[in-house]
Amino acid sequence: MLILDNVLLYLLIFLAIAAGWWLGRRDRRKVSPTVSANYFTGLNYLLNEEPDRAVSTFVEELEVNGDTLETHLALGNLLRRRGEIDKAIVVHKNILKNNIITPDDSRLVQLELARDYLLAGLLDRSEELLMDMIAKSGPLKNESRKLLLEIFEQGKEWRKAIEIAEMLASGTETEHFEEAISQYHCELAEEYLGSNRFDDARSALSDAMGHDARNARVSLLVGNLEFKQGNYQEAIRSLVRIKDQRAIYVPESLELLARSYEASGADPQALHDYLKACLEIIPSISIVLFLAERIREEFGDEAVAKFIADHLKRNPTIRGLSQLIDLHIDNTQGVAKENLAILRSFTEALVAGKPAYQCKSCGFEGKVLRWSCPSCKSWGKTEPIFGLEGE
Numbered sequence: 301m302l303i304l305d306n307v308l309l310y311l312l313i314f315l316a317i318a319a320g321w322w323l324g325r326r327d328r329r330k331v332s333p334t335v336s337a338n339y340f341t342g343l344n345y346l347l348n349e350e351p352d353r354a355v356s357t358f359v360e361e362l363e364v365n366g367d368t369l370e371t372h373l374a375l376g377n378l379l380r381r382r383g384e385i386d387k388a389i390v391v392h393k394n395i396l397k398n399n400i401i402t403p404d405d406s407r408l409v410q411l412e413l414a415r416d417y418l419l420a421g422l423l424d425r426s427e428e429l430l431m432d433m434i435a436k437s438g439p440l441k442n443e444s445r446k447l448l449l450e451i452f453e454q455g456k457e458w459r460k461a462i463e464i465a466e467m468l469a470s471g472t473e474t475e476h477f478e479e480a481i482s483q484y485h486c487e488l489a490e491e492y493l494g495s496n497r498f499d500d501a502r503s504a505l506s507d508a509m510g511h512d513a514r515n516a517r518v519s520l521l522v523g524n525l526e527f528k529q530g531n532y533q534e535a536i537r538s539l540v541r542i543k544d545q546r547a548i549y550v551p552e553s554l555e556l557l558a559r560s561y562e563a564s565g566a567d568p569q570a571l572h573d574y575l576k577a578c579l580e581i582i583p584s585i586s587i588v589l590f591l592a593e594r595i596r597e598e599f600g601d602e603a604v605a606k607f608i609a610d611h612l613k614r615n616p617t618i619r620g621l622s623q624l625i626d627l628h629i630d631n632t633q634g635v636a637k638e639n640l641a642i643l644r645s646f647t648e649a650l651v652a653g654k655p656a657y658q659c660k661s662c663g664f665e666g667k668v669l670r671w672s673c674p675s676c677k678s679w680g681k682t683e684p685i686f687g688l689e690g691e
């Protein structure tokens with residue numbers, strides 16, 4: 301990609317210099333011999349592999365007009381893609397200095413400049429530029445709002461993000477933005493929960509549910525809130541909703557669910573029945589191992605070994621195999637026990653350091669569940685990895 305970008309940059313600057321030189325020749329009255337000579341200076345920089353100086357020559361010498369606007373924009377965007385954001389800012393600002401371009405073109409360049417600022421971490425400047433574009437009439441309003449949303453997400457300004465996303469949700473990508481709004485309310489709820497502002501958290505979670513009824517994160521957070529307030533039955537009621545929302549997130553609720561059952565004194569058989577029903581939908585090894593603990597307590601090692609082995613036949617996983625080995629090690633002696641121990645260390649090594657979650661949008665993998673993908677910034681697209689090395 302970088303090599304291709306380098307080739308593009310050289311080509312672009314070369315063409316720009318050639319175009320400038322040609323324009324100069326076409327109309328000698330406008331371009332002095334010095335200016336024309338500067339194109340050759342730029343060309344020399346390029347040939348000597350000094351793209352930095354070639355870029356500044358280009359910006360200084362190639363007039364911005366209807367003919368050259370595209371080239372200026374392409375150069376600015378290319379520099380940004382290469383990570384040379386300060387240079388991209390110079391190129392885009394240089395275009396805006398010109399009064400020759402139309403108001404619509406000017407907005408286009410402002411949007412690019414806002415992107416530069418965002419990437420450079422100059423969030424305030426980017427926000428100011430975009431707010432100005434939204435306030436004035438003209439095209440690219442939704443593009444400006446989408447970029448603003450990125451700024452607010454980056455700055456964790458969830459209330460502002462909700463306001464902008466609500467405007468965007470009335471457009472064509474309603475579902476996408478409704479899901480995002482639901483997650484912003486969850487972010488707020490987590491902040492409230494962190495400072496024990498339970499009423500505010502409850503209200504934020506109710507909003508979150510209103511925007512996306514399938515958001516399993518809401519049920520997890522409501523479970524958390526109810527548990528903190530000692531409403532264990534309510535916590536259970538919220539957590540078991542995950543099965544019908546998005547069953548792949550059931551493993552995330554196991555610990556809190558078990559604690560809620562224990563604290564409420566509810567019949568544990570109901571929990572077992574619920575988890576068995578979940579297994580019908582997702583073959584999660586976390587659920588199997590959770591159930592295995594209970595089966596072992598109640599029916600002993602033989603019963604639990606059969607339960608795990610039955611599951612592994614249908615859905616083989618290394619974590620399940622490890623557990624099965626553990627069960628057999630306890631009941632084995634001598635060489636067989638030693639061999640099982642070796643096998644056990646192999647299975648441990650096989651899954652050690654493996655990512656447990658993956659973003660369905662971009663493929664980014666990580667060890668912890670993140671509701672917003674660190675790579676592509678999509679909300680609610682990170683899911684547990686299933687298969688031999690995962691769930």
Ligand SMILES: [Zn+2]
Nearest residue numbers: 659662673676
């Ligand atoms: Zn992603």
